[in-house]
Amino acid sequence: MKYLHLLWANLRRKKTRTILTVLSIFVAFVLFSLLVAVEHAMDMGVSVAGEDRLVVRHKVSLIQLLPESYESQIEQVEGVADATYATWFGGIYQDPRNYFAQFPVDPDEYLAMYPEFLLSEEERAAWRETRTGAVVGRGLAEKYGWKLGDKVPIQATIWVQEDGSRTWTFDVVGIYDGAEQGTDDTQFLFRYDYFDEARGMAKGEIGWYMIRVEDPERAAAVAAAVDARFANSAAETDTSTEKAFVQGFAKQVGNIGKMMAAVLGAVFFTILLVAGNTMAQAVRERTEELGVLKAMGFTSRQVLGLVVGESCLISVLGGGLGLALGWALVTLGGDPTGGALPIFFMPAPQVALGAALVVLLGLLAGALPALQAMRLRVADALRRG
């Protein structure tokens, strides 16, 4: 601790440079935070997909519907613990830019399939009693200021009602919370029985099935058995793990997402390189002083410690603040695109990676020039000025 004063005095010697360097590192790590959040969001929560869930869709494409009657047949397949279904509603709330997913589902079956959606017993009961009831995620409810008892009109784009009306009005009877940080809390769920009775076409057909398997190890075999059951029928199926399904969906973005991530990564390292170079420069300029310190009796190790301590201080100051602001922007500011990236947060491993990079930057930027300086003999170092 007795060296702290010396460190601080060194940093203050060229205040502008210190501040600018700290700011560059700060910017780099804000960028890093946004980058990891966006990249994670682009994967659409692959990491939170259930290991024991499968998704069954129409073989030709996701937009084709499957008969509701498949449910009981799927449940007979060996290894299937439970099955339920959902359909893409694709409605609009007030403005097409208010984008969120709406699914007509079987309330109890759906909540059983997704135990990470937490809903109180009273709200579950209210949903069972209210035919037009809807349950919405906490994030969605907060975004639009919905409370229990509110009526929410949704304009249909696909599902026009039997009487030709396009407006579906739902009563908010429950607000679910996500059990984990990455749980999607922007879904809008309503009752399938109401939907099926009121819709004007394709009655008795649903979008896709979700299956819970008894043993995740045997998921591939169960998927094959389900597809075999409907082979050569009017609607053949394609069953995959939920993870593969979500991943496949995310991969539709294609190599653009990866390319942008690569470019941003390159930028991040460019900024670090520039900042690191400045920090190293600051040490190189002081070779003479380091010689003086050694002449005064400081050991090589102490001098090295001083220099590395200084660069680490700069790096931690800039990087720490950058990660903190990045985290605040991502967590409090949320999705910058207004709905296109529903799962938007900084995963813990990436925060740790950021912290590790901060320390690494400090160590490298200080140690490389300091080691060079250490190799000089005291007399040579003194003569350099």
Add this chain to the structure above:
Amino acid sequence: MVSPGKWLAQVAAVAKYSVMTIPQRLGASASAAFGIAGVVAVMVGVLSIAQGIERTMSRSAAPDGAVVLRDGAGSEMMSGLGREETVIVGDTRGIARGAAGPLSSAELFVIIDLPKRSTGTDANVPLRGVEEAAFEVRDKLEVIQGRPFEWGRNEVIVGVGAAREFAGLDFGGAIDVGGEPWRIVGLFAADGGIAESEIWTDARVLQAAYRRGDSFQSVYTKLDSAAAFADFKDELTSDPRLSVEVFTQDEYYSGQSALLRGLIQVLGGIVTVLMAFGAVFGALNTMYSAVSARTREIATLRALGFKAGPVVLSVLAESLLLALLGGTVGGVAAYLAFDGFTAATINFQSFSQVAFAFEVTPGLVVLGIFCAAAIGFVGGLFPAIRAARMPIADALRAS
């Protein structure tokens, strides 16, 4: 007061001197220029994606073309129109007439799962069923290899963008639709428009394969003229038998890509602004170091009678030079790396893939270099002021 001529001579002399000494500060100068090059390359690169998508969409639109969807559908994928409705639309006044009747094509728009060549994962490739008039409605469309599909048969033609981006769409091959092979008998181009991302076939064949009965999703028409659109739209929207939305092709396509372009622009914008800040800090640092390394020189010049103005300008000139150098390198690098780079991504609104090429226009490069100059200006200004304000006597004594 020095005369303007002398003043300029002073500026030139100091600026020449500072530029000539750049090699002595090569490391710091190069890293600042490198940082600026990075900013410009990323900015131009990201904007070229948005530009490419926009260009694809705008090339798709014919000024005298209209699209009719079911009211409230917003996109073809969501829409649905019965046979009777498409017939009423086809009989509306204002539609141009060809040899076989009105130029109106009722179409089906679905997707088929095919793997992307770049990632090997399944993608929603648009598959369009059209009627005979479609080729006249979209007169830019041209079969460049093979022949058009035959009506009533399981044959398709594939857009060059789709053939490039998705596996299994080679000329002479076949796609599997519900267990049946549909032969690829031709490839078509459409002046770089969005149709090039699609697979086309006969609407009636597609209706059967996708169990759509006798329904369609959209009607594409060619009007007598762009001016006929207002009347055409009025007539359709006031018809009590119909509940439809009518767009010009321009409106329709720019609306379809709004979300995608917005996403890229918002993300790209945030990143570019952050990076520009990073580059400004880097440039400031470099120029402060440059000024501090030259403390004694600058003081000597001032003692010799050089004014503050030329000193300020010379530092600014050095900074601008580095920035322009970096900006040009970044712009050229972006052009070489990104221009014409082809990719396909999902358009959330149509729920299907769009194939497009990145487009680095001269305008984007100029914009990038302009930003570089702005960064260089800010990065040079403050150090320049410091240089001019140094007390001469103290500075002469500096080591």
